[in-house]
Amino acid sequence: MSRSVIVVGGGHNGLVAAVRLARAGCRVTVLEQGVEPGGCVWTETHRSGVVVERGAWEHAGVLAVARELELDVDYVEHPVAAGFHFADGTQRVFHTDLEHTVRELGADGPAYRRLVELADTLFGLLGTFATPPTPTQVAAALATVPSGDALFRTMVQSAETVIEATLTDPFARAALALQASHAQVPAWAPGTGLFAFLLPLAHGGPSVRPVGGSRALVDGLVAALEAAGGEVRTSAPVVRLSTHRRRGAAFGGGLDESGGGGGGEVELADGTVLAADVVVSTLGLPRTGSLLTDPAPALRAATNDLHSGHFNVSELTVTVVSSAPVPLPWHDTDAIWYAVAEPGDVRRGFGEILAGQLPTSPWSMVGRGRQPAGVTGAATWLSSVVPLDAADGPWTAERERLAGERLVDHVSSVLGVDLRAGLVDLVVSGPATWAGRVGGDGSPNHLDNTLDQLLGWRVPGHADLRTELPWLYLAGAGSHPGGGLSGASGSAVATTVLSGAATPPPRVERLRAEVRGLVRGFQAYRSMRKGIR
Template identity: 30%
Template sequence: MNYDAIVIGAGHNGLAAAIELASKGWSVAVVEANAEPGGAVKTREVTQPGFRHDLCAMNLSMFAGSAFLNKNKDDLFAHGLGFVAAADCFASVFRDQTWLGVSTDLEKTAGRIAAFSEKDAAAWRAMLAEFGADAPYIFGLLGSPMPSFAAAKVAWKAWRGRGTRWLYDTLKLLLSSPRDFLDARFEDPKVKTMMAAWGLHLDFAPDVAGGALFPYLESMANQAFGMVIGQGGADTIIKAMTSLLKSRGGELILGNAVERIETTGGKATGVRLADGRVLTARKAVIANAHPQLVFGKLLPPDPARAEFDARIAKFRAGPGTMMIHLALDGLPDWKAGEELKRFAYVHVAPDLEMMSRVYAEAVGGLLPVEPALVVGQPTALDPGRAPDGKHVLWVQVRVLPATIRGDAKGEISGTDWDEVKESYADRVIGILEGYAPGIGTKILGRSVFSPVDLERENPNLVGGDNLSGSHHLDQNFLFRPVAGYSRYKTPVPSLYMCGASTWPGAGTGAGSGFMLAKMLARK
């Protein structure tokens, strides 16, 4: 069959690209190896019937604030999109059984911070005021191809509106480590810890350069706008997007892997599927896939492309991740306070020192003694995800080695994830017990996805890296995935890349797919 464009991979970026192109009159087919679309955005009953768990992504705030949603909002909601807003967004628990959290009510947040430091409460308010003025420029840069005239235009407007000093301060923010950024603005270690935990959602330990931006953006955006999760599950965005795509004439082919990208005269002209069919693309083949899969498996080696292929082969994964899904008889009884039951996220990462330690252990191949935990409580906001009176718990374990060399605690002897994942999950539950006593007695069902399991579920998550590539400075901005190819083109004419391995990186913002499609549609 013949199409204008073929998209490999039905993750949200691939779907966004297909929807945008279909809206411009292109004939589009999206091909997905799995029987289920969504990539890292899926919701399933993995513990017991009636308990719906977000397999990977839970927080949909980036999608809710995306340019893609802004353009297609009415149509997506008409096709079933549903959000649930969290007024109590995220919190951190500390070793002395105190806590600190961010709610959309500024007075609540500032009051909690003031209990630790009046000076920091004033600094928080000042930072929020600055964020209100800075956000249009920062999000404008994140929503522009890199490099591009659009990005330069945003920088020009920022210079005109905010001055040269603002440009220097923003560049300093982009280059700073979380610790340096936070030390310059706050005095209380618990305030710093609460914000720095967001760095480990990517692969930024407290002292890694370039890691300040995410803690800053997430903290301020949650304060200003709140957090959003999917009504009934994160897959609400995938269901709405696939329905919208079909309504615009796009085709979705599931359960049929792309075995090879077809080329003619060096140009990408289509794909060969596992069932033997060849689909022809007149204008573009878009790979919403990890570049190492594209250039290591789907395309034959080409001496003319040898240098590029070698650079892609060195594209580094971030540390691994484990997901633990629990069906519960009730929400955790947080020792630090009953109010924590209302929060979407509770971070169990009690100080910067343990964040540095867990990162060092993981990148050294060791099972960390005390991993950082992101505890999602979706049924605190959306009770329909579980039977009446019951709950689901979403536990993301960060950060872990893809390949195990040993155990930093000296308790687990195996080095195969299939052998040790349940034992390591027991360690995680033990850590939770220290902050939420009795949680073990509430567990009705448990499902553990090791880094290896996550890669089996989605080959783009190499080594269980849910970021599809480290976001350190040498692999971000102009260098994502490699220098010279940050604008979604590849050395193969008519073959393009999008997804988390490309600018602007990981998350649910649909940015790369949407920006690429707009660029193609203008050709």
């Protein structure tokens, strides 16, 4: 019989894994604690009929997976990878076309091109590993390469140091630093040098938005899963993971045939017990460990070595629902733009967040959502950062709304427009909202994206997504390559599961999967909107 698989968590990585496994002949059930799948890919229809994005926005990182899986999702391409608008009217635009970008950067153009070439060199090296390498392995490999020592120093430096050693224009520097901080770690922190390449990695491929909003991706994945014979169960929170040691546990309405001692067992909050040959957890590792009843010393040791929230960063998204579109000071309204009062705000703001304070001058991503035919209203999407733990007390729905109103007013000032014109509603999601929707404490990555928790150390000792329990596998934002809308870890775990418990997949196939996943993952950090899974 085909293997049975339970995927815990219905975010996009869990759904990508489920589709791949179901199409390979596995009997797959996805268990999602919420009333709908999607996790941080979250789209709602407002009572006014306006489509509101509450989570992920840009889909460049997941486009390759959507096309490979032939999902029923239509994408609209736009030529701007990221734009930056400052309060004095200065703009810096980074196009998907590198040559266009280099020309517009003027005197910094050649230096920026060298940064792109450096990114290609480093990621080309990373791509030679069959599984995500640890930084120690990267250092050993670079030791044999001309100028390899300097390249490794780039990784252990701060992103800010790398950027300032390359560019002279303060506005371009701020743009790269802001993009680098999408890893949820300040660009001034040591060991963030890799993230200086997030913007340089944006060239050469399309930037896209899905027609119908981000939920089109979730709908497409669910439809593909069901067409392959799998299913998604919502309102199904998991309370226990353990080795299956008895016959007869219900699975998918039938009976498990693996026999005593085979596979894994999952208990739901309503008391239902399901068994399967394989369980894939897309939850964060600490949460997975808390549900696990088996000893699993290696997994628990890895959990104890992890840390999250040391920089106190979380996110705040606000959608301004209005009766008509508010004019924005740029033409490509499908693209992500950033509103920043002045270049120094990025550095100062992360210091304030570390102290538990809202940034005095918050920057924000800004997007204009396309609306269905016949809808006259409009939605302007903002996303900024806030402290995960505020110094003056815990987050509540009311505090989130007040922070959202403050952000709207500040961005209006930076852009020189009134985002409240024709205001119908503000839809706000902050740390408390996200903790309730996808679990965890409201931190989007489960783990800090510091050098000790990157690449093959995300999760330490589990770079191939296996665990010491032969039935349990890991995926999601807490595993390599981390948060972001890419489907990389979902694809990788499916490859690992299908390779069998004893024999790793052919090296060339793993290499291709890891290269694609690594590059997509790091590209996707710029579109990362709540990778808590």
